Amino acid sequence: MRNMDTASTKAAGPAAKSRPKAAALISGGLDSMLAAKVVLDQGVEVHGVNFFTGFCVEGHTHAIRKKDQAKDKRNNALWVAEQLGIPLHFVDVVDEYKDIVLNPKHGYGANLNPCLDCKVFMVHKALVADVLDGGFDFVITGEVVGQRPMSQRIDTMPVIARESGADDRLLRPLTAHNLSPTLPERRGWVDRAKLHGFRGRDRKPQIALAHRYGFTEHAQPAGGCCFLTDAKYAAKLQDLWNARGQRDYEFDDIMLLKVGRHLRPAPHYKLIVGREEGENNFLAGYRGRFPHLRTVSHEGPLTLVDGELTTEDALLAARIAARYSQGRAADTVTVRLNRPGAVAEELRVAPLPPMELPTAWHVGG
């Protein structure tokens, strides 16, 4: 295991405590909610843990996009904790998580999702590294054998237990009957007979169990909460690495990949064009650090420039910004180019006709 904390030497077992204590990985989706509930109902003290990696779909994206602001903006992990009546601890792992994304020992899934390494990391942090200092006896996940092609296979699930250092202190209550008995089962902290044997991608057993518990609503399906599983997002991240000539990122990079229309007319610069008011407002927060364009003769989006523009590039960038403005059909549009620390320039340009905007410039499709 790479760059992980030294395994805890805490003794497994609640000998001196009134009842066992478990950390439940809570994503905000249905499976982790049900898994925690199954164990909670057996008298175990359950604490929810939610890891903030920077690639989480919920929260940020909903907050940015104006069209999403009409939706319920609840944090689903918090909502789950409240439904279950358990505390929820957030863990900010943005910096540490980089190593998982950049150097996954087990590789990527369909896109840039390092699902197996990710789960190893999270189980390790929650239980073995004990980042919450909770002294947990075991850890609970909502994994189901056969549900995910990489991390939830009968042959990879033991890898998570072994490489995280949790070993038999990792309990998957929804699929436990498909796996060997774990320490909490053998010690009698939980009754194996009350656990489940779900298997495969069929969601019906989870939906039925949710109904049995009286959960009338739940959030997104499992696996849908990480941008790294998204093909378009992954393409934008790969493009960033290609353009910079190195596989690395900062927090602002991965935030900006979630926002706007990304166009790369040349290897040395990329344009990020706001698609609506919420995105323009979000991009406006970066004006002090990035060159940016704004149409002044017509209403139009804010366009950030990631890279350095030559005079020729600036004209093309202005024509592209004009193409996405209300002046797209006008003969000329005035565009203001601001470079941090420099005097603004005004450029009068003809909007770029759509047919002159190659599809290949659209990063991530």
Added chain:
Amino acid sequence: MTELAPTLDARGLLCPLPVIRLQDAVRTLADGALLEVLATDPGTLHDIPAWCRVHGHSLLESHHENKDLRFRIAVRRQSQAQRSAKDAG
């Protein structure tokens, strides 16, 4: 007179970061301590009260202040067992 409380400035952060910063700040405070939070993400109107409820802290006040959102929180230290007993009772 309103008691002076330290202020956590979470303006410009998008959820869940304001809640994470709040969680980190509360960890350093004793039972009964007051904390004010300033935020701009409308999501905090949902997340901060929810976080207070699941951890048993008291949200004394929340209101808009120009473009900002201001929350006033009283830290409550009690175990989950105590909360469960209280809920049951």
